[in-house]
Amino acid sequence: MTLAAGGTVGYDYLIYAVGSASTAPRVPGAAGFAYPIADLEEAQRLRAAVDAAPPTAAVTVVGGGSTGIETAAELAEEGRTVTLVCGGVLGASLHPRGRRSVARRLTALGVSVLEGAGARVTAVTRDAVRLGDGRELPSAVTVWATGFGVPDLADRSGFSTDGVGRLLTDETLTSVDDVRVVAAGDAAAPSGLPFRMSCQAAVQLGPQAAETVLSRIAGEDPAPVDVGFFSQCISLGRRAGVLQLAGRDDTARRHHLGGRTGAGLKEFICKGVVWQLSYEARRPGTRTWWVKDAKRRQLLEERRDAAPADPERATRGPR
Structure with missing residues (x-):
């Protein structure tokens, strides 16, 4: 492995867990005048820009997903004049009931929400x-x-990737090109079917990547990935939120919990992540509280049955 400083690091096994980040926006002017918010440094730059703006200055948040919704709500709760430009549907991954709950809270906070095809950003100026x-x-x-994406490290390193640059792996999270490379989190694409970018997937994939490495060191066959979902959480300021219940395959269900209850549950879940990781560190392989998605196995079997005997690879191999 080659470092940016010019040195190299050897390894017996490598866990590829580079996560996700903002991608360079293609909309004219956005790269120069808009503030991305995918990591701490970007959030700090945005904080400084907001603090420097007059209290009555107009703030526009572009993106109707969870990050855009949470950002708009936080800024509006501070008293800022906020417009949320969705470029489509507000909270597209939510059930319509959960979406209406989010919309009501944003309205109460004074956020102007712009939806539909006409609300797509074509240019950003100062x-x-x-x-x-x-x-x-x-x-x-x-x-x-x-516009979130993954670093291009896997592609630059000559590994097979999916269309957005995730490292292609088999169902044990092992690279299809090198058994010594195991991937986890947002930058992994097991069987070309990546999981939603989320902490809910990451806290399950991380331990399983470690278990794959430990199994190979012990000379055992690693177990296939086993992940399930149960909800999506969105904060709506400090005092409200929405917990959107979901099926094990991450499909939104009609039920949700909102208001202070939703906010409290999200806070509880966020704090629970640290406990979960420490628990699994003490008891490797224990993931009994996670529901599992049986539909994934069925989908993989259907894909195998439908595939030709010797399919041509859709992605290139290592250079």
């Missing part, structure tokens, strides 16, 4: 955001909360 339907929104601070 003090405005232009939309596809011709509207131009004043914007002293524009937050870019869309």
